[in-house]
Amino acid sequence: MTDNTIDSGPQVGLIMGSDSDWPTMEAAAEALAEFGIRFEVGVVSAHRTPQRMLDYAREAAGRGIRVIIAGAGGAAHLPGMVASATPLPVIGVPVPLKYLDGMDSLLSIVQMPAGVPVATVSIGGARNAGLLAVRILGASDPALQERMSAFQASLEAMVLEKDKALRTTLLG
Numbered sequence: 173m174t175d176n177t178i179d180s181g182p183q184v185g186l187i188m189g190s191d192s193d194w195p196t197m198e199a200a201a202e203a204l205a206e207f208g209i210r211f212e213v214g215v216v217s218a219h220r221t222p223q224r225m226l227d228y229a230r231e232a233a234g235r236g237i238r239v240i241i242a243g244a245g246g247a248a249h250l251p252g253m254v255a256s257a258t259p260l261p262v263i264g265v266p267v268p269l270k271y272l273d274g275m276d277s278l279l280s281i282v283q284m285p286a287g288v289p290v291a292t293v294s295i296g297g298a299r300n301a302g303l304l305a306v307r308i309l310g311a312s313d314p315a316l317q318e319r320m321s322a323f324q325a326s327l328e329a330m331v332l333e334k335d336k337a338l339r340t341t342l343l344g
């Protein structure tokens with residue numbers, strides 16, 4: 173029997189350690205929306221709400237979530253801790269803060285011990301996190317994969333257009 177609740181529920185969980193991360197994380201939401209991906213957004217902190225973080229990670233797969241994007245700044249333990257408590261793929265976004273320019277977040281997220289992977293994008297790379305989530309979902313959804321291919325073709329067309337414009341400006 174089909175579980176309509178799961179089929180129509182969010183496919184991606186977009187979480188962040190604080191609402192102050194939203195200006196960075198918003199780009200992930202935009203990318204998901206561009207591809208028509210159903211997603212949920214929430215603040216979950218390993219440091220400040222450890223029980224909520226564990227509950228979220230343990231229940232996500234059962235609710236129909238298929239990919240988790242987790243953004244955090246500073247001592248960014250959220251993505252790794254979530255990955256430790258779910259079998260779902262977790263994409264970590266290092267959020268740059270006032271000090272250390274996000275290097276602290278990047279190193280906190282990327283240096284996971286073997287066995288507990290977090291797919292880490294660049295500092296502030298939330299758009300790529302959203303696009304990576306689309307690609308993961310597209311691996312089992314040919315129509316979505318086709319849309320990703322079309323998006324990639326549009327990138328190529330955009331670059332060729334820029335190349336043409338630059339040459340025209342420089343060479344007349």
Ligand SMILES: Nc1c(C(=O)O)ncn1[C@@H]1O[C@H](COP(=O)(O)O)[C@@H](O)[C@H]1O
Nearest residue numbers: 189190192217218219244245248249250
């Ligand atoms: N890195 C974490 C975690 C965590 O990893 O559990 N929880 C909050 N934070 C981060 O603290 C920064 C400052 O948060 P506030 O702006 O709320 O003080 C944010 O970038 C957040 O992701």
